[in-house]
Amino acid sequence: MHFSALFIYTVFTVSTACAFVIQENYDFQVELGDGKLSALQLANKYGYRTELFEIETNDGYILELHRITGSGSTMYDKSLPPVLLMHGLLASSADWLMIGPGNALAYELSDMGYDVWLGNARGNRYSRRHKYLSTNEVEFWEFSWHEIGIIDLPAIIDHILEATRKHKLHYIGHSQGTTAFFVMGSLLPDYNEKILLMQALTPVAYMEHMSSPLLKKFVKHLGTIATIIELFGLGEFKPVPNILIDLASWICPGSKPNNLCVNALFLLTGSNPEQIDPLMIPILLGHIPAGSSTKQILHFGQEVLSGRFCQFDYGTRRNLIIYGQEKPPDYNLTNIVAPIILHYGRNDHLAHVENVERLARQLPNLMESHLIDMPLFNHMDFLIAKDAKKLLYTQIVDNIEQFNRYNWVRWIKPMR
Numbered sequence: 001m002h003f004s005a006l007f008i009y010t011v012f013t014v015s016t017a018c019a020f021v022i023q024e025n026y027d028f029q030v031e032l033g034d035g036k037l038s039a040l041q042l043a044n045k046y047g048y049r050t051e052l053f054e055i056e057t058n059d060g061y062i063l064e065l066h067r068i069t070g071s072g073s074t075m076y077d078k079s080l081p082p083v084l085l086m087h088g089l090l091a092s093s094a095d096w097l098m099i100g101p102g103n104a105l106a107y108e109l110s111d112m113g114y115d116v117w118l119g120n121a122r123g124n125r126y127s128r129r130h131k132y133l134s135t136n137e138v139e140f141w142e143f144s145w146h147e148i149g150i151i152d153l154p155a156i157i158d159h160i161l162e163a164t165r166k167h168k169l170h171y172i173g174h175s176q177g178t179t180a181f182f183v184m185g186s187l188l189p190d191y192n193e194k195i196l197l198m199q200a201l202t203p204v205a206y207m208e209h210m211s212s213p214l215l216k217k218f219v220k221h222l223g224t225i226a227t228i229i230e231l232f233g234l235g236e237f238k239p240v241p242n243i244l245i246d247l248a249s250w251i252c253p254g255s256k257p258n259n260l261c262v263n264a265l266f267l268l269t270g271s272n273p274e275q276i277d278p279l280m281i282p283i284l285l286g287h288i289p290a291g292s293s294t295k296q297i298l299h300f301g302q303e304v305l306s307g308r309f310c311q312f313d314y315g316t317r318r319n320l321i322i323y324g325q326e327k328p329p330d331y332n333l334t335n336i337v338a339p340i341i342l343h344y345g346r347n348d349h350l351a352h353v354e355n356v357e358r359l360a361r362q363l364p365n366l367m368e369s370h371l372i373d374m375p376l377f378n379h380m381d382f383l384i385a386k387d388a389k390k391l392l393y394t395q396i397v398d399n400i401e402q403f404n405r406y407n408w409v410r411w412i413k414p415m416r
């Protein structure tokens with residue numbers, strides 16, 4: 001078996017076996033079974049009203065777009081701008097719901113009266129249909145976050161603005177949800193006009209300082225496109241063989257909260273044991289990995305190696321044909337004129353502080369750079385930390401409120 005099987009999906013899938021951690025004091029209002037529900041079932045379970053839309057992109061993908069319209073008898077406030085939340089790599093709309101009512105960002109926004117929309121990128125569990133292609137065909141998986149940025153996001157944004165008859169919306173992205181936004185903002189500058197404020201949670205554009213030991217090992221082997229295709233093909237990014245899942249229940253007994261699987265997850269995303277509620281591990285692993293193409297992952301790997309934020313590298317010969325130049329073109333960050341706030345963590349293995357700060361220096365309309373006030377805050381903490389609400393969500397919601405109230409008055413001057 002190739003080393004690839006030991007790559008990140010091992011971490012995730014192996015960890016599914018860590019499923020039964022019993023705990024007396026819950027930090028979150030969640031239940032073990034939450035990992036088995038779909039995003040919409042989850043929201044409904046906790047009393048939120050939802051809507052489901054299916055959007056067809058101009059290249060034939062059918063994306064599920066989820067909406068939370070309020071809870072109980074309260075409806076969202078039509079005078080407020082809609083808010084779009086976009087998930088990260090191998091993730092889905094459920095990201096924004098996992099830690100339950102009273103904590104999760106989507107519920108917080110809904111409780112404040114916002115019309116909350118949750119996107120799903122092509123290839124994730126809610127967006128696996130296509131007008132002509134099936135997921136068994138390699139062509140279905142011929143995309144990276146480049147296509148998510150230039151096709152899916154515009155389709156989602158246009159749908160929301162049309163449905164709500166608004167001109168602009170608030171955008172919040174996690175990880176790849178920020179990468180795709182930067183792609184859109186640089187290649188389709190008109191879309192910047194449709195964004196009131198973009199808030200980036202663990203912003204990913206430059207990646208050369210990526211410090212996950214596991215991923216570093218992987219990236220070292222990325223060498224040539226030939227190796228890549230030999231190892232993976234360019235289809236769906238496949239979870240590990242079942243045998244490893246069986247092994248996992250033996251390696252990672254659920255009775256031990258500090259088992260190997262939990263540590264493997266930390267190895268990947270950064271470790272912050274104080275902030276993790278053991279009950280969240282099985283719930284998290286019920287929703288992640290939610291599916292992606294191999295090409296998405298390779299594209300990130302290329303960024304680590306090249307230190308550039310640029311389009312997919314097909315190798316010199318194919319680059320010449322596709323781009324008319326030997327190297328893939330950079331995404332021009334100067335074009336991203338939407339107002340942006342970056343939220344980042346000191347212990348984020350995937351969005352390293354130095355890389356976020358490099359990005360920050362190049363964004364023309366950066367409003368604020370918010371380094372989370374906790375030394376060990378990591379990549380997943382943005383979604384599942386016990387104190388995510390206190391350290392982050394309160395501020396995100398406050399930024400939105402301030403922005404709506406004063407719009408350009410308070411924000412008249414970008415940071416530079």
Ligand SMILES: *[C@@H]1O[C@H](CO)[C@@H](O)[C@H](O)[C@H]1NC(C)=O
Pocket residue numbers: 332333334335
């Ligand atoms: C990037 O975009 C800016 C603004 O549109 C433009 O002035 C600049 O020449 C572009 N840079 C490159 C390298 O294309």
